[in-house]
Amino acid sequence: MESLTNRKKVVSDKPMTFMEELYLPAIFHGMKVTFKHMLQKRKTIKYPEETRVFAPVYRGMHVLKRDEKGRENCTACGLCAVACPAEAITMIAGERKKGEENLYREEKYAEMYEINMLRCIFCGLCEEACPKEAIFLTDRLVPTEFERDEFIYGKDKLVESIDFPIDITKRQHTGNRTEK
């Protein structure tokens, strides 16, 4: 049969020759190998000083976007929750009152919107399902917590702040996605 790699070796248990029984040549060979490794370039990334570059398609913590006037895009249609294979998303829809037009873009909005980050598998299907360009995955990481319930992120953590919008263009402009 044709071998899959070029490292195929025929194993045999024939008695060792004198040179093999000395073991010293094998030891010197091993030491040569380790010496070569000593001179190699280190591949370590020294974390706090250097950070690994994320791939542009990296799917990290979610963000609920606002539009250019600072209104929340989400209309609580629930398509993201339906699309979610891990059932990590829950929401309660609410009706926009008079005087809240500067807060919510459409008449319906999410009163409560929660993602359980422990359930989430960061597949990005919520982002694909969203018809309102409200939810996106970013290159941010979900920080560690001590309690399990601290991983259930509400709107306080998910909605971007008006003053510091989250940039999502890098991920959106990769691949052959068609612009909507």
Add this chain to the structure above:
Amino acid sequence: MDTGLLIEKSVLVLIIFLISLGIAAYQTYFERKLAAWIQDRVGPDRAGPFGILQPIADGVKMFLKEDFIPKDADKWLFIIGPGIAMFTSLITSAIIPWGTDLELFGRTITLQVADFDIGILYLFAVLSISVYGIMIGGWASNNKYSLYGAIRASSQMISYELAMGVSAITIILLSGSLSLTDIVNKQHGMNWNIFYQPVCFIVFFICSLAETNRAPFDLPECENELIGGYHTEYSSMKLGLYLFSEYTAMFISAAIISILFLGGYNFPGMDNFSGNTLAILSLVVFFSKIFLFIFIFMWIRWTIPRFRFDQLMHLGWKVLIPVALVNLLITAIVISINEGWFNELM
């Protein structure tokens, strides 16, 4: 007694003590660095530039740990165990000739604490005692792993001391003296014993690895089988002393190998220098030889896996001792023929 001599020797002892400790401390750092490099890692680099303050950080950590003595341990022996280990690995340095004579303040200072005419015997005596630290510590811990470690250490020491002794006798035959100074002076210039006795060198080197409990002979303290072996129950600076004594022993072993086989402080072209220049050069040469051997010790540790215990015994009794004996016999015959002792018979 000459006061000057007393001061001179005291200062020398102090300096050697500090150097041994300092080198032992930095060996831990270098060992970790080298291990990292061999394994394509970076190694400790947080404490100070390139991590050079790591030994200090380790030492402080050791001191701040809880000093725990197990309930069923033999308290007295438990405490003196690490002391004996450290003591024996330090006192070997007394007979090492570090360099040629130094002229200072109108005095000729011999860079050797004590020039015994039976230096090698002293060396082997101390080496034999050095296992007591491990044995007592392991036994006093009242822990099966520690006891296994201690038993292994003593049987290993007994097995390898024989081959080591026989190869040392070969060198004694060659030099005609038991004094380390004479042995070094016999190897003046480039007449190093390693060129005359390569087999003996290999045997002695392997035995030194075994005597210092270094990998691949680190069976007394193998981390994965015996959870640290004889020092399983030790904590705080007692553990620190055990680890430290191992590194000191390694430093001293490297020094002894360089004395016996690499000509100690001798280097080619040393006749062109004299006085203090020669003394300092010889010191530098000697220490670079020591560091070379320390490097090789560590390099071997991170290359070769540990022996199984029966393999260790096989190597010691069935390979090294016969090889050393045959080598001794051949050396003796060659020397006696050269000396003309058989002339009347032939």
